[in-house]
Amino acid sequence: LLMAVVFFGLAMSARPNPRRDYFAALFMAGVGVVVALACVRLEGTLFFEAYRVDLFSQVFKVMLAMGFFLVVCLCTELNGIEERHHPEFYLFLTTCTLAMMMLVSSVELLTIYVALELSSYSLYILVPLRRGHGVDVEAGIKYLMVGACASAVMLFGLSYVFGVTHTTYLVEIIHVLPGVIGTPAAIVGLLLVLCGFFFKLAVFPFHFWAPDVYQGAANQVTAYIATASKVAAVAIIMRVVALSGGSSKYLVDMLVTLSIASMTLGNLVAIVQKDMKRLLAYSSISHAGYVLIGILSMSATGYASAIFYALAYLVMNLCCFLVVVKVSHDGSDLKIAQLAGLHRRAPLLAMALMLAVFGLAGIPPTIGFTGKFLVFAAAMEKGYVALVIIAMINATISLYYYILVVKAAYLMEPDEELPRLPVSIPTKVLTVALVTAMVVFGVAPSYLLEVARAAARMLM
Amino acid sequence: MTDLIFNVFILLTIIPCFWVALSSNIVHAAFSLLITLFGIAGLYVLLGADFIGVIQVIVYIGGILVLIIFGVMMTQRGKLLPLSIQLPGKLFGAVLTGVILAALLLSATRTLWPVAAVLGEPQLTSAAIGDLLLGKYLIPFEIASVLLLAALIGAVLIARRSVRGE
Amino acid sequence: MQYSLPSFLIVSSLLFCLGMYTVLTRRNAIGILMGIELVLNGAGLNFVAFSRFLEPSQTTNLLSGQIFTLFIIAVAAAEVAVALAIVLSLYSRMKSIDVEDFKNLRG
Numbered sequence: 187l188l189m190a191v192v193f194f195g196l197a198m199s200a201r202p203n204p205r206r207d208y209f210a211a212l213f214m215a216g217v218g219v220v221v222a223l224a225c226v227r228l229e230g231t232l233f234f235e236a237y238r239v240d241l242f243s244q245v246f247k248v249m250l251a252m253g254f255f256l257v258v259c260l261c262t263e264l265n266g267i268e269e270r271h272h273p274e275f276y277l278f279l280t281t282c283t284l285a286m287m288m289l290v291s292s293v294e295l296l297t298i299y300v301a302l303e304l305s306s307y308s309l310y311i312l313v314p315l316r317r318g319h320g321v322d323v324e325a326g327i328k329y330l331m332v333g334a335c336a337s338a339v340m341l342f343g344l345s346y347v348f349g350v351t352h353t354t355y356l357v358e359i360i361h362v363l364p365g366v367i368g369t370p371a372a373i374v375g376l377l378l379v380l381c382g383f384f385f386k387l388a389v390f391p392f393h394f395w396a397p398d399v400y401q402g403a404a405n406q407v408t409a410y411i412a413t414a415s416k417v418a419a420v421a422i423i424m425r426v427v428a429l430s431g432g433s434s435k436y437l438v439d440m441l442v443t444l445s446i447a448s449m450t451l452g453n454l455v456a457i458v459q460k461d462m463k464r465l466l467a468y469s470s471i472s473h474a475g476y477v478l479i480g481i482l483s484m485s486a487t488g489y490a491s492a493i494f495y496a497l498a499y500l501v502m503n504l505c506c507f508l509v510v511v512k513v514s515h516d517g518s519d520l521k522i523a524q525l526a527g528l529h530r531r532a533p534l535l536a537m538a539l540m541l542a543v544f545g546l547a548g549i550p551p552t553i554g555f556t557g558k559f560l561v562f563a564a565a566m567e568k569g570y571v572a573l574v575i576i577a578m579i580n581a582t583i584s585l586y587y588y589i590l591v592v593k594a595a596y597l598m599e600p601d602e603e604l605p606r607l608p609v610s611i612p613t614k615v616l617t618v619a620l621v622t623a624m625v626v627f628g629v630a631p632s633y634l635l636e637v638a639r640a641a642a643r644m645l646m
Numbered sequence: 647m648t649d650l651i652f653n654v655f656i657l658l659t660i661i662p663c664f665w666v667a668l669s670s671n672i673v674h675a676a677f678s679l680l681i682t683l684f685g686i687a688g689l690y691v692l693l694g695a696d697f698i699g700v701i702q703v704i705v706y707i708g709g710i711l712v713l714i715i716f717g718v719m720m721t722q723r724g725k726l727l728p729l730s731i732q733l734p735g736k737l738f739g740a741v742l743t744g745v746i747l748a749a750l751l752l753s754a755t756r757t758l759w760p761v762a763a764v765l766g767e768p769q770l771t772s773a774a775i776g777d778l779l780l781g782k783y784l785i786p787f788e789i790a791s792v793l794l795l796a797a798l799i800g801a802v803l804i805a806r807r808s809v810r811g812e
Numbered sequence: 813m814q815y816s817l818p819s820f821l822i823v824s825s826l827l828f829c830l831g832m833y834t835v836l837t838r839r840n841a842i843g844i845l846m847g848i849e850l851v852l853n854g855a856g857l858n859f860v861a862f863s864r865f866l867e868p869s870q871t872t873n874l875l876s877g878q879i880f881t882l883f884i885i886a887v888a889a890a891e892v893a894v895a896l897a898i899v900l901s902l903y904s905r906m907k908s909i910d911v912e913d914f915k916n917l918r919g
Contacts, residue, residue, distance in 0.1 A: 285789065294786075311894060324902065327841060334845075374750065649815050656823055675843060686827075702885065740833065746828070775878060798890075798893070801896070804897040
């Protein structure tokens with residue numbers, strides 16, 4: 187709660203006073219991370235049990251604060267958006283993080299709904315904020331329309347869940363629901379609720395918005411959408427799936443089909459992508475599929491692997507977006523071809539990109555591999571062998587288009603000699619930090635795994 | 647007697663809906679939405695939720711619908727706003743909604759709802775809602791206030807930007 | 813239909829499906845907004861109907877459904893504000909876009 191107050195102050199202070207520059211936001215975000223880390227051990231329920239602070243929510247809060255802090259670091263020279271809008275830009279980033287932190291630790295249907303709406307609305311506003319040309323507003327409209335419709339459908343599902351259990355507190359729902367899961371209304375309700383969350387995670391039937399919005403929004407905004415809002419979506423889906431107590435076979439089958447569909451679709455379409463951000467969009471869709479595998483195994487290890495995978499995904503994607511932001515200095519969209527000859531222009535960035543892309547593909551040394559390995563292990567444990575095999579195939583397919591990116595960065599020669607990319611000191615430090623995090627947690631994930639497992643147990 | 651009023655309000659709600667969905671003229675759709683919202687407000691009052699019914703009339707019809715009609719008027723002169731993510735035509739839409747409708751109707755009628763034996767006489771609810779709002783549901787109330795704030799600033803920001811014609 | 817819970821659920825399901833149909837088939841952006849409003853109203857009606865007919869369990873008394881609807885109306889208001897801001901900015905840019913196309917054609 188302390189953190190919510192801090193962020194509330196941050197939101198107030200970021201009110202559109204004119205020339206508020208970037209460093210104040212950075213400092214505030216730093217405070218946010220420190221506060222999040224400080225109260226990891228905090229326990230207890232507040233506000234008439236509507237707001238539960240436990241290890242599960244705290245772990246996600248730390249991840250969200252970290253994501254927010256790293257994204258703010260990315261906006262050193264926020265060129266994608268006019269200067270006049272910088273304060274507002276930070277304001278909406280802050281409200282979105284505030285909402286997601288509330289979302290993660292709320293255990294009451296109404297709080298979940300309102301927090302989800304706040305986080306989506308701040309994103310709807312952020313997307314069209316881009317400088318100049320009109321493609322961003324069109325992406326904004328598309329994102330808003332699909333998002334509003336998904337949340338309306340989710341609301342309808344919520345009303346059925348409320349009807350069946352006649353309580354808005356998740357704690358009670360967990361007791362009541364397994365008993366009535368048989369009734370058609372409960373299944374329909376739960377299904378519709380999940381649709382709303384799947385939209386946020388861009389799972390297969392709800393992924394239309396992702397590529398256009400990734401391309402349309404400013405780079406920093408896309409970075410934020412790709413990382414932080416996905417982590418929050420994972421957290422809330424886990425709470426809802428745990429809700430059903432893993433009893434309904436019907437739900438598990440649906441999750442299996444969805445995860446296979448989003449994995450294969452994400453990977454196959456990504457192969458033909460030219461624009462870097464669209465490629466990252468499709469790769470994030472396929473990663474949503476992988477995370478679903480962890481969630482649908484509905485066991486403590488399954489949830490722990492999903493949490494770990496979410497963290498791994500956060501770190502890797504942020505590193506990719508760091509490179510994208512740095513290379514396209516005028517905030518415009520980045521074609522893969524533009525990455526050509528990166529290793530001569532900015533060796534550090536090229537190396538970071540290579541490692542991040544390998545991580546996403548799941549190559550052994552990196553954190554990505556351990557994430558995938560854990561998720562597959564959890565799924566195997568529950569006996570979904572066919573699913574794991576399909577996931578493996580998908581991983582190899584994804585390897586192909588990731589290599590394409592690395593090839594562009596290293597082997598292709600740029601047609602005309604591009605200037606040497608100036609990489610400022612703080613960005614160097616940041617890249618090194620991200621790279622070391624990826625490798626260290628790849629090799630020795632035990633500590634993180636322990637935290638994830640403890641958090642998962644909290645959920646059951 | 648209540649059944650009669652109930653059926654009147656149901657008709658008042660459902661019939662205009664078809665215009666909203668089907669009519670080619672967008673202005674007709676907007677005004678039929680008006681009638682539907684009145685029907686829903688009536689249903690709320692019939693359900694003993696008088697406070698919500700009044701709120702529905704004031705906020706929904708007075709505010710939101712006026713905004714929608716304002717939006718319709720503003721964009722009336724130009725050509726239609728093309729949206730590139732249009733799902734393949736009416737057939738797909740009709741089929742999908744038909745399936746969902748069947749599932750919903752099935753679930754609505756099939757499940758045995760633990761209906762309360764004695765339906766309490768509906769009494770004034772506004773006082774009770776007030777203390778609930780600031781008591782049990784304090785957190786959503788706070789988040790909703792931040793939400794409205796953000797929406798306000800965002801809407802002004804985007805609208806002002808376009809007026810200046812950047 | 814007599815005055816009972818299932819009939820209310822049928823009405824709100826009808827609202828939901830008509831709203832979804834509007835969203836799926838309308839060409840006009842504001843038409844889609846209306847569809848979304850219909851779906852939200854359907855959900856609101858559901859909540860109030862449940863809170864009226866089901867006997868209150870210990871944590872929720874009679875009015876929790878209505879609180880939900882109150883919040884739905886608030887959120888819908890914010891939603892329409894943001895959506896219309898974006899629609900109008902696209903609409904104004906749309907006109908300016910036409911001008912640009914024309915210029916490019918000539919250029």
